[in-house]
Amino acid sequence: MTDIIHVKNLTKRFGRFTAVNNISFSIKKGEILGFIGPNGAGKTTTIKMIIGLLKPTSGDIRINNTDALKQEKELKKIIGYMSQKFSLYPLLTSLENITFFGGVMGLQTGFIKNKCEDIKTRVPSSLLHRKTADIPPGIRQKIALFVCLMTDPEIIFLDEPTSGVDPEVRREFWMEIYRLKKKGKTILVSTHNLDEVEYADRILIIHQGNLILQGEPESLREKFGKNSIEEIFKTAISKHESNQRRI
DSSP states (O other): OEEEEEEEEEEEEEEEEEEEEEEEEETTOOOEEEEETTTTTHHHHHHHTTTTTSSSSSEEEEEETTTTTTTTTHHGEEEEEEOSSOOTTTTBBHHHHHHHHHHTOOOOHHHHHHHHHHHTTSSSSSHHSSBBBGHHHHHHHHHHHHTTTOOOOOEEEEEETTOOHHHHHHHHHHHHHHHHHHHEEEEEESSOTGGGGGSSEEEEEEEEEEEEEEOOOOHHHHHHHEEEEEEEEHHHHHHHHHHHOOO
């Protein structure tokens, strides 16, 4: 697989606070990349810089060999993003959200209507007509993912998509992620649910804004002599914090 995204020496500072510290990595076309770290580690900040919602303090981002910082409008046509917190308007119904975001995306009215009919085959109609604030978290996340995929994006960023949902919904989400991979989509999934990233092709671990470990799950298990990503994660975090105390 060829690399579709290159991130080099990416840094983001807010005043004296460094949220992301000089990180570099790549994402291969058709790959599922698991992006893990504690809350506040820098995952969301990194994603927002890659997709153009946040300007980096320094660094380089290339998508499809194009400078992402100079071609934001063009690249947004091939990118889908599901936000960790703000994905849907809570006072609108699910159908109203689909119609609204479809319009924002520049989709034709007929196409949006077809999408509304499509979601009716997946979610009970009674829930689709309720405000999204009043529907179960799992259904809300399903609607948010549906909206994210309306433009059939080539590259998909899912920021904590399974946060706050039950195990069954998490399983369904990962089944959908695999279906997207089979279609050739490139997917970055950020999460702090460590058991989930066992299903990713490759993982990145970020802590305190620093990229401290990356590799394929099986290779990392062999390298560290551990049985799970959770054990590897704890070892990597402890080692990084120990090294920071010595500085």
